[in-house]
Structures are given as structure tokens and as C-alpha cells.
Amino acid sequence: MxxxxxxxxxxxxxxxxxxxxxxxxxxxxxxxxxxxxxxxxxxxxxxxxxxxxxxxxxxxxxxxxxxxxxxxxxxxxxxxxxxxxxxxxxxxxxxPTGNAVTTAEHAISLLMSIARKIPFASAAMKEGKWEKKKCQGIELAGKTLGVIGLGNIGRIVAERASGLHMKIVGFDPVVTKERAAELGIELVTLDELFARADAITVHTPLNKHTQGLVNDDTIAKMKDGVLLVNAARGGIYEEDALIRGLESGKIAGVAIDVYVEEPPGLTDLIKHPLVVATPHLGASTTxxxxxxxxxxxxxxxxxxxxGEISNSLNVPAIPAELAPVLGPYQRLASALGEFLAQVSDIEPIGIEIGAEGEAATLSLAPIVNAALAGLLDKFLEAPVNAVNAPLVAKDRGIEVSENKSTATGEFSTLVSLTVKGKGGTSVSVAGTLAADGTARLVRWGALEMEAHLDGAMLVLRNADRPGVIGRIGTLLGESGINVSRMQVGLDASAKEAASLWAIDGKLPSDLVENVRASDNVNQAFAVRIG
Missing domain, CATH: 3.40.50.720 (NAD(P)-binding Rossmann-like Domain)
Incomplete structure (x- = not known):
């Protein structure tokens, strides 16, 4: 479909x-x-x-x-x-970039409208009044603009304001001073920005850090006659505090395009004669x-x-050119997680994902998320995928770690997955990609093998003794189970073997129990990958 x-x-x-x-x-x-x-x-x-x-x-x-x-x-x-x-x-x-220029231009327009009192002058003219003296404004050239938030929009605002010969000071907790300097912005603390800026504009999301960022306390730190612009999100400025600042003369003008409730109705702030208000027009250009x-x-x-992921807010991006490369690794990691979840009863308190060789040269986040999804989805009733897997792990207190090494050993590329349980217990698997890009299991604990990881299979761990494989094959045949492929692995030091039997259809639970009861069979699992 x-x-x-x-x-x-x-x-x-x-x-x-x-x-x-x-x-x-x-x-x-x-x-x-x-x-x-x-x-x-x-x-x-x-x-x-x-x-x-x-x-x-x-x-x-x-x-x-x-x-x-x-x-x-x-x-x-x-x-x-x-x-x-x-x-x-x-x-x-x-x-994030599609309307950045448009929104930045609107912020600059709002700033100029209150600096030169254009809306008030226009309204007076429409009433037949010649209010030239009342509408005297200020020149922006040489003034200092404080830009809070130096993302795509904030940077464009700073660039446009620089073209007006304004001095730019900025605040952004995740931008370095060196990068800000490259953009022509002096990076300062928030308090310093409030103290130095003649005009302030915000370009941040609304979150717990920015809610009510401009309030009575922060307005008190600002210059007398400051101009304030908000074309970002309603709630960053406290509206009642703005009114008090305007009434006291601390604030000379406010221009707002966004509101806590939209549409806001005719509020006291919107009615104020020193406020320019627009109906969320930041991105509203053709x-x-x-x-x-x-x-x-x-x-x-x-x-x-x-499967290409771009501009996602909750999962690592996978560019179009990397999707064909990362895809097989994601499927390998997921298959390893699914396999381990079905052959281990360890309740995870820690999960480690490793990458060696070619795998280590790639972005590890999508591979890690795929491994977590494959593993955790088998443990939990609620669906788990690469988007919510990190949150699911965090919610359950599972510590996730990763390691990578570009050095190669027996395999040119390798992905490993280790689940750590209470009391120092752990179990691990490792896999690689075959020439056709399909997943291969090459290590299960100390057992070494090369086995396909797809579809339905019977998985055994047994003593390395003659006759075991034959008896299992007979049991399957007598039950009408068709085996399409059988691959084995060996831990010579422990004299233990493993085998993966690819089958058509589903294994009856009583058959799995019969296999477990067979001589020299240590463990038997019905496993399905994918």
C-alpha cells in the first residue's frame, strides 16, 4: 500500500x-x-x-x-x-531556513517603525493631523542593537542591522565568541546586553529558559528609552511588564508580532499608543x-x-547522499538488537554500541538509535523505533554509551552491541555487512560464526559433540519444518557450539521445548528478525 x-x-x-x-x-x-x-x-x-x-x-x-x-x-x-x-x-x-529572511526583514521593519514612529504618523495623517513634532524619532545608525538568539533569523537580523551601521551585541549560550566575531557580533552576557543595547530583539524558541525573559527585573537593567521588538514567540516578553515600562518612560517603544494567545484580541498592550502590533506576519510573504x-x-x-531525514527536531538527520550508506548499517544494528533481545534474559541497565572500521567513519547516532530500537522493541509492549528509542532508554534509566575505532581487524567493518545487566552480567553480539549489504552475525559472546540475520530461525547453543545437529534436523523434519539454511559457530575453549537454522514459517512452541530437552542442547530459542 x-x-x-x-x-x-x-x-x-x-x-x-x-x-x-x-x-x-x-x-x-x-x-x-x-x-x-x-x-x-x-x-x-x-x-x-x-x-x-x-x-x-x-x-x-x-x-x-x-x-x-x-x-x-x-x-x-x-x-x-x-x-x-x-x-x-x-x-x-x-x-528552519525557508522563512528566515522574511522573518528577519519583518523584525527590522518593526524596529524602524518604532524608531521613526511611522505607524503613529500615518494614523495621524489619516485623521487630518500634521503631527510632525510628536512623531520625531531616533536615528538607528551608531546605535547598539542587542540580538538575543543567534540562529538563522538572529544572524540575518544582525547582518541587516550592520548594514544600517548599527553596533551589534548578541547573546546565545551555544555560540562561541569566535563564531560570533566572524558574524560581526560581539558576544556578551545577557545582563551586559540589557545594559548596553539601545534596542533589543529576540529570536529564540519559547521554552523554560526564555519564558518571561523580559520582565520587570530585566527591564530595570535596560537603558532609558530602550526599544523592544519581538517577532519570535509570544510569552518571551511579559506583557504587563511591558506596559509598566512604557508608562514609566523606561521603554520608548514596543513592536510585537507574536502573542501568548493568537489572535490576542484588543489587549491593553496592543491599544497602547507607543506599541506597534502586527498579526504574526513574520513569515507572511508570498x-x-x-x-x-x-x-x-x-x-x-x-x-x-x-528514508532521507532532514530538518528533524527529534531524530538525527540522514542526508540523501548518506541514506544508501547508512541504511544497511541501521538494518544491521537493528537486527543485532532484535537477536540479542530474543536470546538473552538480561534486564538491561546499560547498553553499549561499538563501531569499527568503515562503520566508525559514519555518523553513529542513526546506528545507535537503530540498535536501541531493535533491542528495546522486543522487551516492551509499546512500539519502539529509532525516533523514540533514546527516550525509552532514558525513561527506564538505561545508560547508553558508544565507542568507535577506525582500526580494522578481521573485518573491514563491524558493529557490536553489548547489554549490561545487574551484578556485572553482560552479553554481546557483533555483526558485519556482506558484499551484498545484508547483515551477518559474526560473534555471539565468545562464539564465532558467520550467519545470516533475517527472517525466522531456530537458534541453539549446545555442547560441541557428534550427533547433535543430526538429531535436531530429524526433529524439525518430523514436524514438517523446512530448513532453508543452517549455519554454525564455535567456542573451542568452552567446547560449545551454536547453530542458526533458517526456517519457513513459524516454529511451534512445543517443538522448541522438545529441542531444549534434547541431549547436549544448552539453550534453544525461536527468533524472528525483521
């Missing part, structure tokens, strides 16, 4: 065309759905494309029985319950809407048809 994509907000014609023109996809265009309507429409859907209108709540996600990816045309994902999507193994994508629609359509289509 072809993957199905639901578009629940209005999207440009080119964005829809990008989805509908992708071979192997079916597209359902239903803009303007309410939450209850979306709950019904989401059933059986593999991909969801939205803008800011649709609310992808926990209720919607709970109804999404087949959903794999949510694509947001734009940057902000406040309307998506990302933690819940992650727990359910759903990828959330956005388009060019930006066209660009983000096409970008998100291409991203969602690429993931559903090729």
Missing part, C-alpha cells in the same frame, strides 16, 4: 504539486480541520503536513495509528506536541510561504519514499 499524506492546512499549489508529483504517494488535502476532525482524518495516515493552524495534540497523536512523520511548513512547532510525538516514534520536521511549502513537501515525501 502506498504511503498516505494528509495536508490539514492551506498549502501553496507548488507545495501540493511537489507531494502529488512524488511517485508512490497518495495525498489527501483537507485544510482547516478542527482537532476533533483531525483525530478522525489522521487514522491510517503516514505523513501529516501542517502550517500554524493545525494543532497536533496528544489527542491527535493517540489517534494516529500509522503516522510516521509530521512536517511543519515554517520554523515554529508550538502547535505540535513534540515530546508526545517522540514517545510515539513519530518524526517531526520543520523548515516568497516565504511558497518556499516553505515546497521544502516541507519535499522533505516529507523524501522520508516516506527513501
Amino acid at each position: 502506498m504511503p498516505k499524506v494528509l495536508v490539514s492546512d492551506s498549502l501553496s499549489k507548488d507545495g501540493l504539486a511537489a507531494l502529488e508529483g512524488t511517485e508512490g504517494l497518495t495525498v489527501d488535502y483537507k485544510p482547516g480541520l478542527s482537532e476533533d476532525e483531525l483525530v478522525e482524518a489522521i487514522k491510517g495516515v503516514n505523513g501529516l503536513v501542517i502550517r500554524s493552524g493545525s494543532k497536533v495534540t496528544a489527542k491527535v497523536i493517540a489517534a494516529a495509528d500509522e503516522l510516521k512523520v509530521v512536517g511543519r511548513a515554517g520554523i515554529g512547532v508550538d502547535n505540535v506536541d513534540v515530546p508526545e510525538a517522540s514517545r510515539r516514534g513519530i518524526i517531526v520536521m520543520n523548515t 516568497e516565504a510561504q511558497q518556499r516553505v511549502a515546497v521544502e516541507i513537501a519535499q522533505q516529507v515525501a523524501a522520508y516516506l519514499t527513501t
Whole structure:
């Protein structure tokens, strides 16, 4: 069955065309759905494309029985319950650069509008008033602009403001001073920015660190007559504090494009004569809407048809050129995890994933997530995949570690997985890729082998003695089980052997019990990979 994509907000014609023109996809265009309507429409859907209108709540996600990816045309994902999507193994994508220029231009426009009091002057003119003296503004050249958040939009704002000959100071906890200097920005502390800036603009997400960032206390640290701009997210500025700052004269003007509740209604802040308010227009240009629609359509289509991941908020990106390379390693890691989960009864408190040779030259995060998913999915009732596996491990207090070495030994490439349990117990497996890219198990504890890792199989550990293999083969034959392949491994020091019997169909549980009861059989498992 072809993957199905639901578009629940209005999207440009080119964005829809990008989805509908992708071979192997079916597209359902239903803009303007309410939450209850979306709950019904989401059933059986593999991909969801939205803008800011649709609310992808926990209720919607709970109804999404087949959903794999949510694509947001734009940057902000406040309307998506990302933690819940992650727990359910759903990828959330956005388009972080598609409307960056447009939003940055709007922030600069807002700044200039309050610096030169353009909206107030225009309103007076429409009333037949010539308010030249009242609307005297300030020149921005030579003034200091404080930019909080130096991501894509913040950097463009700084660049544009530099073109106006403003001095730029910036704050961002994850940007180095050297990188900021390359961008022409002096990196300072938040308190120093508040003290030095003639105008301040924020370009950050709304989170526990930025909620109420501008409040009575921080406004008190600012220069008298400061100008404040918010084209990022409602809630970063405390509205009541802004009103008090305006009334006291501490703040000379505020320009806002975003609100805690949208639409906000006619609030005291919006009515204030020194406030310029726009209805969340940051990304509202023809060019930006066209660009983000096409970008998100291409991203969602690429993931559903090729597995390429780009601009994901909750899983490592896999560029198109690396997807064919990483794919076999992800399948190998997942197969190792599935195998180990079915042949070990150790309750994991620690999991270590290793990579050697060629595998160590690749991004390890997608391989690690695939291994975790393969392992944990067999332990738990709730579905686990590469998106939610790290969260599942963290929630259960399982410590995940990784190691890599580009040195090669017997194999040119190797992925290993070790599960650590209580009391110092552990069990490990290792695998490699065959020439055709399929997974091979090459080590199980001290046992060495080269066995296919796919499909249904009977897995044995037994004493290395004559006749064991023959008796097991007879048992299978008498039960009408067809064996398509049998591969063995040996731990010579312990005089123990292992064998993997690839079978057609499902092993009856009583047959597995009979195998376990056979002479010299130490362990027997019914295993299914994939």
C-alpha cells in the first residue's frame, strides 16, 4: 500500500504539486480541520503536513495509528506536541531556513517603525493631523542593537542591522565568541546586553529558559528609552511588564508580532499608543510561504519514499547522499538488537554500541538509535523505533554509551552491541555487512560464526559433540519444518557450539521445548528478525 499524506492546512499549489508529483504517494488535502476532525482524518495516515493552524495534540497523536512523520511548513512547532510525538516514534520536521529572511526583514521593519514612529504618523495623517513634532524619532545608525538568539533569523537580523551601521551585541549560550566575531557580533552576557543595547530583539524558541525573559527585573537593567521588538514567540516578553515600562518612560517603544494567545484580541498592550502590533506576519510573504511549502513537501515525501531525514527536531538527520550508506548499517544494528533481545534474559541497565572500521567513519547516532530500537522493541509492549528509542532508554534509566575505532581487524567493518545487566552480567553480539549489504552475525559472546540475520530461525547453543545437529534436523523434519539454511559457530575453549537454522514459517512452541530437552542442547530459542 502506498504511503498516505494528509495536508490539514492551506498549502501553496507548488507545495501540493511537489507531494502529488512524488511517485508512490497518495495525498489527501483537507485544510482547516478542527482537532476533533483531525483525530478522525489522521487514522491510517503516514505523513501529516501542517502550517500554524493545525494543532497536533496528544489527542491527535493517540489517534494516529500509522503516522510516521509530521512536517511543519515554517520554523515554529508550538502547535505540535513534540515530546508526545517522540514517545510515539513519530518524526517531526520543520523548515528552519525557508522563512528566515522574511522573518528577519519583518523584525527590522518593526524596529524602524518604532524608531521613526511611522505607524503613529500615518494614523495621524489619516485623521487630518500634521503631527510632525510628536512623531520625531531616533536615528538607528551608531546605535547598539542587542540580538538575543543567534540562529538563522538572529544572524540575518544582525547582518541587516550592520548594514544600517548599527553596533551589534548578541547573546546565545551555544555560540562561541569566535563564531560570533566572524558574524560581526560581539558576544556578551545577557545582563551586559540589557545594559548596553539601545534596542533589543529576540529570536529564540519559547521554552523554560526564555519564558518571561523580559520582565520587570530585566527591564530595570535596560537603558532609558530602550526599544523592544519581538517577532519570535509570544510569552518571551511579559506583557504587563511591558506596559509598566512604557508608562514609566523606561521603554520608548514596543513592536510585537507574536502573542501568548493568537489572535490576542484588543489587549491593553496592543491599544497602547507607543506599541506597534502586527498579526504574526513574520513569515507572511508570498516568497516565504511558497518556499516553505515546497521544502516541507519535499522533505516529507523524501522520508516516506527513501528514508532521507532532514530538518528533524527529534531524530538525527540522514542526508540523501548518506541514506544508501547508512541504511544497511541501521538494518544491521537493528537486527543485532532484535537477536540479542530474543536470546538473552538480561534486564538491561546499560547498553553499549561499538563501531569499527568503515562503520566508525559514519555518523553513529542513526546506528545507535537503530540498535536501541531493535533491542528495546522486543522487551516492551509499546512500539519502539529509532525516533523514540533514546527516550525509552532514558525513561527506564538505561545508560547508553558508544565507542568507535577506525582500526580494522578481521573485518573491514563491524558493529557490536553489548547489554549490561545487574551484578556485572553482560552479553554481546557483533555483526558485519556482506558484499551484498545484508547483515551477518559474526560473534555471539565468545562464539564465532558467520550467519545470516533475517527472517525466522531456530537458534541453539549446545555442547560441541557428534550427533547433535543430526538429531535436531530429524526433529524439525518430523514436524514438517523446512530448513532453508543452517549455519554454525564455535567456542573451542568452552567446547560449545551454536547453530542458526533458517526456517519457513513459524516454529511451534512445543517443538522448541522438545529441542531444549534434547541431549547436549544448552539453550534453544525461536527468533524472528525483521
